[in-house]
Amino acid sequence: MSAHTDTNTGPLEYRSKEGRMNILGFWIFLGAEVVLFSTLFATYAVLFGRTADAPAPSELFEMPMVLIMTFLLLTSSFTCGIAIHHMRRGSLKGLVVWLIVTLALGLGFLGFEIYEFVHYAHEGASLPSSAFWSAFFVLTGTHGLHVLLGISWAVLILIQLRQRGLTPVTSRKVFVVGLYWHFLDVIWIFIFTSVYLIGMVV
Amino acid sequence: MSELTKRVPKQHIVGFIGSIVLTVLAAWTAVGSNLPVPWIITAIMVLAVIQAFIQLFMFMHMTETDSGKIQAGNMLYGFFIAVVIVAGSIWTMSFGYTHDHGGNSDTEQHEEHMDH
Numbered sequence A: 001m002s003a004h005t006d007t008n009t010g011p012l013e014y015r016s017k018e019g020r021m022n023i024l025g026f027w028i029f030l031g032a033e034v035v036l037f038s039t040l041f042a043t044y045a046v047l048f049g050r051t052a053d054a055p056a057p058s059e060l061f062e063m064p065m066v067l068i069m070t071f072l073l074l075t076s077s078f079t080c081g082i083a084i085h086h087m088r089r090g091s092l093k094g095l096v097v098w099l100i101v102t103l104a105l106g107l108g109f110l111g112f113e114i115y116e117f118v119h120y121a122h123e124g125a126s127l128p129s130s131a132f133w134s135a136f137f138v139l140t141g142t143h144g145l146h147v148l149l150g151i152s153w154a155v156l157i158l159i160q161l162r163q164r165g166l167t168p169v170t171s172r173k174v175f176v177v178g179l180y181w182h183f184l185d186v187i188w189i190f191i192f193t194s195v196y197l198i199g200m201v202v
Numbered sequence B: 001m002s003e004l005t006k007r008v009p010k011q012h013i014v015g016f017i018g019s020i021v022l023t024v025l026a027a028w029t030a031v032g033s034n035l036p037v038p039w040i041i042t043a044i045m046v047l048a049v050i051q052a053f054i055q056l057f058m059f060m061h062m063t064e065t066d067s068g069k070i071q072a073g074n075m076l077y078g079f080f081i082a083v084v085i086v087a088g089s090i091w092t093m094s095f096g097y098t099h100d101h102g103g104n105s106d107t108e109q110h111e112e113h114m115d116h
Helices: A017-046 A063-088 A092-122 A131-164 A168-201 B010-031 B037-059 B068-101
Strands: none
Touching: A017 A131, A017 A168, A017 B068, A063 A092, A063 A168, A063 B010, A063 B037, A092 A131, A092 A168, A131 A168, A168 B010, A168 B037, B010 B037
């Protein structure tokens, strides 16, 4: 704890007052994101079962597919943590390599999600099919868009790292995009549990 | 903090293995166990909350620096609002749901109520 408040020896991203305030501000943004997603979860929960003529979720959700997506995102969250660990040890190369691994896993997740959506559409479940599927695609789609945004953002940070190297400013930016990436996994845990697992059980 | 200088980020590895175990356990509880549905839902939601805390504490270092308490308080407040919105919506809408469908909330209802 005390090591992080030391402005001379602590991690680069915490060394300036501005850097610390930026990170605190980003945490407050994440709190608001939790609430944003909660409204989508509430809509989904309320419309659960209202599938009208479209297939029921238990007919379309498949465990292997969902587990692959979950493990891709979970592993990417872990490798992102490893990237931050390398950054704090002052290794730009380690940071860049692990960040690229993270983004590759994120792209893999997105690929599977797009495949999943297309597959469901072929089976007769798309955004306008029923109240249930509208709520499903808006919830998972919003998460998917966040992942896409996170990937694009991290690519821009990688370009800055290449141009400027590790400075208090670039480390703060990496740390913030890292927080965002971990947060996407937090949201996915709840999508995995309350959408897919419950959808397969009920 | 010794975590900074270590070659191997032990905390992250423990968190990662913990997350995998919790994910597999939740998947098994859902499709492999023969527990009653309300128990399954309760169990997997508890597993999800534990896994979310692993992310927040072990990967995101929510409580580090002197802003740690503000950050943790802010996130707890966010999750509190989230629970109120989700549980409150389900509770509110449960009344009309029972009325419309005669308490039939199983997934087969789309076949029985095609005209809806």
